[in-house]
Amino acid sequence: MKSDGRKKACLVAKGFSQVKGLDFDQVFSPVVRFETVCLMLALATLENWYITGLDLWSAYLYGKLDEEIYMEQPEGFAVPGQECKVLHLWHALYGLKQAGLTWWCTLNESLKELGFEHLKSEAGIFYKKKGTNIIIGIIYVDDTLFCSPNKAVVDAIKVQFMCKWECRDLGEPNEFL
Numbered sequence: 001m002k003s004d005g006r007k008k009a010c011l012v013a014k015g016f017s018q019v020k021g022l023d024f025d026q027v028f029s030p031v032v033r034f035e036t037v038c039l040m041l042a043l044a045t046l047e048n049w050y051i052t053g054l055d056l057w058s059a060y061l062y063g064k065l066d067e068e069i070y071m072e073q074p075e076g077f078a079v080p081g082q083e084c085k086v087l088h089l090w091h092a093l094y095g096l097k098q099a100g101l102t103w104w105c106t107l108n109e110s111l112k113e114l115g116f117e118h119l120k121s122e123a124g125i126f127y128k129k130k131g132t133n134i135i136i137g138i139i140y141v142d143d144t145l146f147c148s149p150n151k152a153v154v155d156a157i158k159v160q161f162m163c164k165w166e167c168r169d170l171g172e173p174n175e176f177l
Helices: 034-046 099-113 151-164
Strands: 050-056 064-072 086-091 125-130 133-140 143-148 167-171
Touching (some): 034 133, 034 143, 050 151, 143 151
Antiparallel strands (some): 050 143, 050 167, 125 133, 133 143
């Protein structure tokens, strides 16, 4: 059950059965630190910046896998007459050890295409300078905030971002995380 009352179901892989070096090499998830979020929101509030939020749908599914991974068909959803067959995964699923890393790499490349760079010290903070304006992106896995002193610049980036990713526009955020 989501915080807004919607119900959500998702297919989750049995990542606990993965073997390091065989099924995955690295584990990483792009989570911004709580203190950094508080600092960025305080800065945006003090400077009267415009803040808007987005919620990406099924973010981990965008991450392409480098490894060859197979999984059993989900219980109750097996194709009749083909119950012994397995699924070959091309994209990451929730539950896979490398899902967070593959999603972050895909997101990072996408934001680079939009002109953003990420902080070396904080994987979940992205920034873009456009003329005299700066746009800050705060990313916590699949939750995104964009803030800037210029509303039009933020709205333009939000439109570009939503063209790349299927997401829900949260507008001015009431909550984050």
